[in-house]
Amino acid sequence: AQRVTQPEKLLSVFKGAPVELKCNYSYSGSPELFWYVQYSRQRLQLLLRHISRESIKGFTADLNKGETSFHLKKPFAQEEDSAMYYCALSGQNAGANSKLTFGKGITLSVRP
């Protein structure tokens, strides 16, 4: 079984403060991990995925297989980062299916 845990529901920080959104997962094989974001009145969209190892909008996330974690980080938060963030997992099954398992999500609020 695969499971994603986001232990916090809300994180409120001031503009310019560092941000870390926690994500832990449970999966018996080699997972593929994602962060999705939903800005107010917008659709759920992909923010980043661990295999691309990119920095998107200043966010990075490193897959730590030992701790089964995929925390999302940004050194200096901006007000436009305020949104709902979901961590998601897909079992590596290239060509099989596209099932994503999501965590419950965390609301990030960046105050001016």
Place this chain on the structure above:
Amino acid sequence: DAGVTQSPTHLIKTRGQHVTLRCSPISGHKSVSWYQQVLGQGPQFIFQYYEKEERGRGNFPDRFSARQFPNYSSELNVNALLLGDSALYLCASSPRSGSTYEQYFGPGTRLTVT
């Protein structure tokens, strides 16, 4: 391209009724997935269809069914509605099947069962 479109936007049904939700994927996308998002929770996988064949099924009762048409659009059907079926139903499309391909989500259909 308008992206993934879903209809209707909102729907109110009574317990015991059935409902059909519709999804049109991005042009050229052949895979469609359905998710249920209950208030306060993350999306939960219901089905995935690729090239009109079911590729994945989540832990949902047989009251839930889906299909994909030759133009790759999809329908999600729910029979014998329960109060607990009230949720936002999301559709996502991707070019092909598999975790390699980014999924693009629609705006969702808000279903309320009374």
